Amino acid sequence: MYRGLLGYYEATGNAKVLQALKRAFANLMEGYPKGQSNPFCVENSFSGHCHGLTIVDALCEMTAITGDETYEEYAVWLYENYSENRVSEEDMKIESLENPDYFWKDHGVHAYEHVRPVVIAAYRKPAYRHLLDQLLAKLPFYLTPSGGPVGDEWIGGRTANASTTGYEFCSVTELFDSYALLLEKSGQMVWGDKMEWLYYNAGMGMKHPTESSIMYCKNDNCYTANRHHHRGDVYADERYKYSPAHQTTAVCCVPNMGRLTPHYVQNMYHKEKDGFTAVLFGGSRFTYELDGVPVTVRQVTDYPAHLTVQFEVTAKHPVTFAFGIRKPRWATSMQVQEAGHEEANRYVIEKEWSGTQCFTVTFTCDVKMHTDFCKNLFVSYGPLLYALPIESEEHTIFTYALSPFREVGYESTQPERETWKIHEDDRASFRHQDTPDGNWQHQSITGHFWDGEKTIESTLVPMGGTILRKVTFPMEIGGKNA
Ligand SMILES: [Zn+2]
Numbered sequence: 001m002y003r004g005l006l007g008y009y010e011a012t013g014n015a016k017v018l019q020a021l022k023r024a025f026a027n028l029m030e031g032y033p034k035g036q037s038n039p040f041c042v043e044n045s046f047s048g049h050c051h052g053l054t055i056v057d058a059l060c061e062m063t064a065i066t067g068d069e070t071y072e073e074y075a076v077w078l079y080e081n082y083s084e085n086r087v088s089e090e091d092m093k094i095e096s097l098e099n100p101d102y103f104w105k106d107h108g109v110h111a112y113e114h115v116r117p118v119v120i121a122a123y124r125k126p127a128y129r130h131l132l133d134q135l136l137a138k139l140p141f142y143l144t145p146s147g148g149p150v151g152d153e154w155i156g157g158r159t160a161n162a163s164t165t166g167y168e169f170c171s172v173t174e175l176f177d178s179y180a181l182l183l184e185k186s187g188q189m190v191w192g193d194k195m196e197w198l199y200y201n202a203g204m205g206m207k208h209p210t211e212s213s214i215m216y217c218k219n220d221n222c223y224t225a226n227r228h229h230h231r232g233d234v235y236a237d238e239r240y241k242y243s244p245a246h247q248t249t250a251v252c253c254v255p256n257m258g259r260l261t262p263h264y265v266q267n268m269y270h271k272e273k274d275g276f277t278a279v280l281f282g283g284s285r286f287t288y289e290l291d292g293v294p295v296t297v298r299q300v301t302d303y304p305a306h307l308t309v310q311f312e313v314t315a316k317h318p319v320t321f322a323f324g325i326r327k328p329r330w331a332t333s334m335q336v337q338e339a340g341h342e343e344a345n346r347y348v349i350e351k352e353w354s355g356t357q358c359f360t361v362t363f364t365c366d367v368k369m370h371t372d373f374c375k376n377l378f379v380s381y382g383p384l385l386y387a388l389p390i391e392s393e394e395h396t397i398f399t400y401a402l403s404p405f406r407e408v409g410y411e412s413t414q415p416e417r418e419t420w421k422i423h424e425d426d427r428a429s430f431r432h433q434d435t436p437d438g439n440w441q442h443q444s445i446t447g448h449f450w451d452g453e454k455t456i457e458s459t460l461v462p463m464g465g466t467i468l469r470k471v472t473f474p475m476e477i478g479g480k481n482a
Helices: 002-012 015-031 047-066 070-084 094-098 108-113 115-124 126-142 169-186 190-206 253-266 415-419
Strands: 269-272 275-278 284-290 293-300 308-326 333-336 341-343 346-364 367-371 377-381 384-389 392-399 406-412 431-433 444-450 455-462
Touching: 002 015, 002 047, 015 047, 015 070, 047 070, 047 108, 047 115, 070 094, 070 115, 094 126, 108 115, 108 169, 115 126, 115 169, 169 190, 169 253, 190 253, 190 384, 269 308, 284 308, 377 444, 384 444
Parallel strands: 275 308
Antiparallel strands: 269 275, 284 293, 293 308, 308 346, 333 346, 341 346, 367 377, 377 384, 384 455, 392 406, 431 444, 444 455
């Protein structure tokens, strides 16, 4: 209810709604007074009870809108009270984070949404800073190459593996939102890199390339999508298919898919003391007010198909401000057709803006070969992770009365591709090919693979446009000329 009202207020600016929000939060804080009540004490804690901690999102937003810190302070107290109680989801509790040997084990979505109360607590109270440091030091071990966090659905003390640890769509959206809050609180552009990577790879890689449906759970290396996690599994798992609703499991991931792109758009610009920074790229229009002067920024681009963005800045009257542009970590260089200076991960143009002014930003990058925690190789170019597509047979599982919605599964017709490796001598063979049609899913990288006997030339495509695919490749060492 709070989120709905906040969204409505943000969209309309209706003062009556803000007044209603203030009354509603006053009522909450009166009903569960800080330090004198125990809201997270229940007899049998379960999932829904623990999702309740995300009320801190709304409290944080109230502080952002009103400047009243009471809301965020109350959020920190809720996190403390949550930590003191026996709850079913323990991974982000204070005592869990203080234990360096603790492996995350509970429901993934909870862990990644509970990052936010930790962020709020760490930025409010320096005494909690170590909790966030611990959390961020451990997080990379739970991320597959696409950025998808282990969450299929329980983490179960496992660290990430591209072939075995799946992730739920909800985990992706919740982690994205946690990165957005980290960006907001820290101002560090590195969180923009994480958001972009998670969105285009794990997020778009779960969405059907052409239909209105998603997989509820998916792996980076996905060899079947026909109601089984792995081919040959005895038990069916309805999470592993494409559905526009997923009511056979739970209608959580589909609505969370609906939030992911709006949240990407919502977080494209970051407010700075002396202006703002364009953090995320894509065709868009952004309006803002600086010293009472309305400013509009248009990004004209087919990013990430091409890594060039034309910025069109319109100021109604002359106004001086700093316009920052994130320098992505993957960029080997960044050419900006406008004088400015480089900062850590950011290019800043500080000047008087008036009328409409345009400038172009071009990022350059190389095909990059990475190694994951399982010592397997994977290939990227710019913000996109590339995958070997695996052809499949389509099986309609269920057709809804409302056209064109259906549930659909896919069985591999190219199982031999699952065993392909990359030979150590061929690591430099991968070349990016530009497809001029402006569709980022049509870009490709060609390179050499090793099937155990011979070298095969084949093509990788952005993971974000695939159904079945192989993302990671073991490295073959020696023995090629035998
Ligand atoms: Zn879900």
